[in-house]
Amino acid sequence: MNTTTHLRKASRVADVPVERRSFLGMVAAGAAVVGVPALLTGCGSSDAPQGGEAAAVKLEDAIPSYIPQEYVEPDFPSVNGSTPGFASLPDALVQSVSSPPGSGATFVAMTPLWGTIPPTKGNKYYEAVNEALGSTVQFQIADGNTYGDKLATVLASSKDVPDWVCVPNWNLPPRFASEIVGNVFQDLTPFLAGDKVKDYPNLANIPSDVWKFCVFNGRLYGLPMPGEVLTDATFYRQDVLEQLGISPDVKNGEDLIALALELTDTGSGRWGAEDLWTTAAIIHAVPPKWRLDGDKLVHRIETEEYRAALAWNAKLFASGAVHPDAIAGQEGDAKQRFQSGKSLIMADGLGSWNEALRDNLGANPTFWQQPFAPFAGDGGTPVLFKGNPANIYSFLKKSDDEGRIKELLALANVLAGPFGTTEFDLVNYGVEGVHYTKDADGLPVPTDLAATEVQPTYMFLVGGPIANAKVQYPGYVEAASAWQADAAQYLTDPLFFGRQIAEPQQYASIGQPFQDLEKDISRGRKSLDDLEDAVQTWKSSGGDELRAFYQDILDKE
Structure with a gap:
């Protein structure tokens, strides 16, 4: 949970x-x-x-x-x-x-x-x-x-x-x-x-x-x-993979997509993965909100890591390894699909691990979900941002x-x-x-x-x-x-970690369009070119003013 x-x-x-x-x-x-x-x-x-x-x-x-x-x-x-x-x-x-x-x-x-x-x-x-x-x-x-x-x-x-x-x-x-x-x-x-x-x-x-x-x-x-x-992880159905004789040897983002494809068998109603946008953000070290590049305050949507995460998730969807209900946006049923074996990889909160055992071991004593060991999308050293x-x-x-x-x-x-x-x-x-x-x-x-x-x-x-x-x-x-x-060992404090910051109300909704854009780019309905336009709109709609608001906080520390 x-x-x-x-x-x-x-x-x-x-x-x-x-x-x-x-x-x-x-x-x-x-x-x-x-x-x-x-x-x-x-x-x-x-x-x-x-x-x-x-x-x-x-x-x-x-x-x-x-x-x-x-x-x-x-x-x-x-x-x-x-x-x-x-x-x-x-x-x-x-x-x-x-x-x-x-x-x-x-x-x-x-x-x-x-x-x-x-x-x-x-x-x-x-x-x-x-x-x-x-x-x-x-x-x-x-x-x-x-x-x-x-x-x-x-x-x-x-x-x-x-x-x-x-x-x-x-x-x-x-x-x-x-x-x-x-x-x-x-x-x-x-x-x-x-x-x-x-x-x-x-x-x-x-x-x-x-x-x-x-x-x-x-x-x-x-x-x-x-x-x-530590709040989130990417889980796989270890019990099912063992039955299939497949080893989850994942060292980078390409390995994960390859594994999801290997696990996909549409004829038997099994797909490799759910929507892995959370995974994409984690393995590409997308900052939760802001980071400093030198002395410049940069929002997550402006980073190359964010762009790389979007590109990776779009590639996963394009591979055909994502469950069709996930493609259709039926996110609320993802746990049920994963726990029933209709999909075999999903991102979730760490609290879901013991909850899944609670809900499934009675009927399926061999049930086991296991999180992948942390890895970076490019195979380098992972970066995990602390959760609250x-x-x-x-x-x-x-x-x-x-x-x-x-x-x-x-x-x-x-x-x-x-x-x-x-x-x-x-x-x-x-x-x-x-x-x-x-x-x-x-x-x-x-x-x-x-x-x-x-x-x-x-x-x-x-x-x-x-x-x-x-x-x-x-x-x-x-x-x-x-x-x-x-x-x-890979944990790091995100910028402003532990700071209770109340953003001015006029900026409350300027980030909302990106939630829809993430879904659209992942599913191929829009491209990364649309990201550039969205970032410019965000900046002119208050994003640059919000940056100044946070910069003032930094300057006073």
């Missing part, structure tokens, strides 16, 4: 046999997993300037110090930001917060949910977590599909803003950075920046790259729900009561308990014997009550560092960790 789109409900655990125990292997029934696109007063802290908004600081000075805590040693350690892998359940969990830090107060929190809203009264899950907090978090849960509308309505009236508000990146309203965040929400810089975070060890355990995305206007406002910096490791944040309502803010941060410190802690176990899965039991292999199995009570709510407020221990899918943790460790 890609977190820049939406969240999906996870299946029940213990859906396939397991050989080793897993802590993250349990997903309580109905729990969601992430995988997964308008007011100026001073801060109440004595460290902040009074009578106006606090002055912006450098990004590195606004974020908390990174002080890692390792309660369980990973079997597959993180490499350059890759997700650590845990192959087994810890023999004993660690309580990372010695006693409930709350004062007995009640705080209202607003979160989205892509699922059935649980009861708030008599909910044993909420009762247990709130007991561990020492205060009560009372949830206002809204439908995730319409959460953006609800959020906009709430933020339009500062008096109705709850104490704690989840804001997914794709639901950031217009003028959030310029007018909302500093007027409605608490500046956390005086409480968490640098070594001040030491008062909250679990928050200090969150990597710096994650915190960067919680900074707005040079001040720290958000609390993150951490994700992964935080796409969901939460914010605390602005208050002059410093004690209130510190209490909320202490609650956040409990909720951010990482893998291997009692806090993580409780927040994510509920109470043993009430919401889950353990089977003969030590794998927790959800009870019927879990489906009603244990829905993702606290996790949308803040979380610990992401970890992979989904060993209910045999071989997955090892394979995913190995792939990520290899890919991580």
